[in-house]
Amino acid sequence: MFQSQLKDAAALIEARLMRALADAADQPVTHAMRYAVAGGKRLRGFLVIEGATLYGVSAGQAVHAAAAIEAIHAYSLVHDDMPCMDDDDLRRGLATVHIKWDEGTALLVGDALQTLAFGLLADPACHPAPSVRIDLVASLARAAGIDGMVLGQAQDIAAETAGRALNLAEITELQANKTGALIRWSAEAGARLGGADVAPLSSYATALGLAFQIADDILDVEGDVEKTGKRVQKDADAGKATFVSLLGLDGARARARDLVDEACAALDPFGPRADVLRETARFVIARDT
Amino acid sequence: MFQSQLKDAAALIEARLMRALADAADQPVTHAMRYAVAGGKRLRGFLVIEGATLYGVSAGQAVHAAAAIEAIHAYSLVHDDMPCMDDDDLRRGLATVHIKWDEGTALLVGDALQTLAFGLLADPACHPAPSVRIDLVASLARAAGIDGMVLGQAQDIAAETAGRALNLAEITELQANKTGALIRWSAEAGARLGGADVAPLSSYATALGLAFQIADDILDVEGDVEKTGKRVQKDADAGKATFVSLLGLDGARARARDLVDEACAALDPFGPRADVLRETARFVIARDT
Numbered sequence: 001m002f003q004s005q006l007k008d009a010a011a012l013i014e015a016r017l018m019r020a021l022a023d024a025a026d027q028p029v030t031h032a033m034r035y036a037v038a039g040g041k042r043l044r045g046f047l048v049i050e051g052a053t054l055y056g057v058s059a060g061q062a063v064h065a066a067a068a069i070e071a072i073h074a075y076s077l078v079h080d081d082m083p084c085m086d087d088d089d090l091r092r093g094l095a096t097v098h099i100k101w102d103e104g105t106a107l108l109v110g111d112a113l114q115t116l117a118f119g120l121l122a123d124p125a126c127h128p129a130p131s132v133r134i135d136l137v138a139s140l141a142r143a144a145g146i147d148g149m150v151l152g153q154a155q156d157i158a159a160e161t162a163g164r165a166l167n168l169a170e171i172t173e174l175q176a177n178k179t180g181a182l183i184r185w186s187a188e189a190g191a192r193l194g195g196a197d198v199a200p201l202s203s204y205a206t207a208l209g210l211a212f213q214i215a216d217d218i219l220d221v222e223g224d225v226e227k228t229g230k231r232v233q234k235d236a237d238a239g240k241a242t243f244v245s246l247l248g249l250d251g252a253r254a255r256a257r258d259l260v261d262e263a264c265a266a267l268d269p270f271g272p273r274a275d276v277l278r279e280t281a282r283f284v285i286a287r288d289t
Numbered sequence: 290m291f292q293s294q295l296k297d298a299a300a301l302i303e304a305r306l307m308r309a310l311a312d313a314a315d316q317p318v319t320h321a322m323r324y325a326v327a328g329g330k331r332l333r334g335f336l337v338i339e340g341a342t343l344y345g346v347s348a349g350q351a352v353h354a355a356a357a358i359e360a361i362h363a364y365s366l367v368h369d370d371m372p373c374m375d376d377d378d379l380r381r382g383l384a385t386v387h388i389k390w391d392e393g394t395a396l397l398v399g400d401a402l403q404t405l406a407f408g409l410l411a412d413p414a415c416h417p418a419p420s421v422r423i424d425l426v427a428s429l430a431r432a433a434g435i436d437g438m439v440l441g442q443a444q445d446i447a448a449e450t451a452g453r454a455l456n457l458a459e460i461t462e463l464q465a466n467k468t469g470a471l472i473r474w475s476a477e478a479g480a481r482l483g484g485a486d487v488a489p490l491s492s493y494a495t496a497l498g499l500a501f502q503i504a505d506d507i508l509d510v511e512g513d514v515e516k517t518g519k520r521v522q523k524d525a526d527a528g529k530a531t532f533v534s535l536l537g538l539d540g541a542r543a544r545a546r547d548l549v550d551e552a553c554a555a556l557d558p559f560g561p562r563a564d565v566l567r568e569t570a571r572f573v574i575a576r577d578t
Contacts, residue, residue: 131419
């Protein structure tokens with residue numbers, strides 16, 4: 001049931017992204033953009049859609065903001081995979097963009113996907129009220145930029161450059177920026193679309209985002225390259241501090257479970273209407289990809 | 290007089306950009322962002338401010354949109370200079386970002402500067418009306434993305450890959466996207482801030498953008514690295530078609546002059562109030578940097 005809901009939302013989001021690129025010029029960079037936004041779990045977009053449901057906003061209405069956050073996520077992956085960053089040749093079981101095309105194309109693909117995200121939010125289809133659309137733009141700019149995702153990436157590079165393993169507080173802050181900010185934006189977007197207070201979904205997403213990262217660290221140790229479709233054991237090989245290296249495998253699992261409980265508790269005000277988001281939280285730490 | 294107006298606007302815009310980065314975390318990427326947005330003629334930002342003046346919008350009000358377009362311009366330069374694109378080590382007489390820092394930092398700097406641009410437009414300080422701010426965001430997304438600047442860059446790469454020199458119609462279209470789209474947005478932004486029809490400034494900017502590119506091609510042939518602060522003769526060395534290779538030096542100069550006349554004629558409805566924009570057009574083809 002949950003898996004099919006996730007799949008349906010993913011299909012809806014992918015269709016919106018492909019429609020946004022349907023009329024783009026016939027250029028390798030356009031083909032590479034379609035390639036880069038295809039597939040994936042669409043967890044962030046799903047959070048937008050399910051969060052919006054709580055405020056009576058339909059999936060058909062929320063899909064534009066969902067597509068926007070997936071475009072940002074896709075841009076960050078394409079740039080992260082480049083040789084000057086993580087230098088990955090595999091993503092979701094397929095060659096990364098700079099491998100299948102070239103580095104210049106990968107650079108432009110990421111750049112244009114970020115632009116596309118803001119274009120999707122600014123489109124009147126996203127929400128009839130300009131005040132809501134600009135609120136989505138402003139909050140996404142905070143989440144994705146130098147005070148959010150890019151800051152997390154910079155902190156990650158700085159730690160590597162210094163050759164110093166981070167402690168738990170530092171890695172928690174780094175991840176709250178690097179992956180947490182977009183997850184928080186995703187969950188909060190539903191409240192923004194509904195013109196409501198973002199606080200309950202924000203608490204949910206803060207705990208969820210950290211649980212997500214801990215699960216990622218566990219997958220990096222335990223994961224199967226066949227299932228994850230990306231290289232594993234990267235962090236251990238690089239000697240980087242992770243939640244697993246700091247807490248141990250059992251400790252990391254326990255912490256992730258606690259965070260999922262915390263995320264679910266933040267949804268109490270919504271009662272059973274938020275069951276899908278509760279299931280999403282449990283899915284995040286149970287996934288094998 | 291004109292030069293001092295340009296300088297005053299540049300100082301105003303730079304102050305806005307530095308203020309936007311004042312509270313950013315103390316990280317190399319933040320320092321590199323400040324470095325990347327410092328200096329330059331600020332021609333695009335000046336067009337925003339002077340266009341706005343025609344509609345009774347003050348420089349203090351227009352500076353936010355002016356800073357946004359300069360952030361986009363700066364991002365495009367940082368990424369263009371990277372080894373996988375133009376591989377330039379000199380910009381405005383200084384080491385480019387990936388030389389002074391590294392490629393990973395340059396990638397993040399460009400990414401975060403693009404985000405910053407949209408954040409500046411979404412900030413209530415940019416304009417009190419959400420409808421105006423979202424109009425600026427939507428139009429900038431069109432101008433900067435896969436239907437605008439990035440398309441022009443893709444067309445440029447495609448021509449190089451094909452090893453085929455473009456004809457005049459093709460290079461005119463390429464440049465209308467690659468450099469023209471941002472120049473058009475800059476001039477039109479003033480009308481958008483004033484809630485007015487963008488058509489007159491759009492005609493002005495279309496002619497101006499092309500004149501600007503022709504002047505750039507002339508500078509690439511005739512320019513002095515000491516003055517331009519960047520490598521010259523790059524296009525000729527690469528065997529690329531330019532307006533100079535297609536029209537000859539005298540033909541290119543004549544075409545640029547015609548375009549400036551065309552740009553000035555589009556300003557007729559404004560009378561002498563648009564004299565600064567007329568002077569800007571003449572400056573664009575007379576500059577030596």
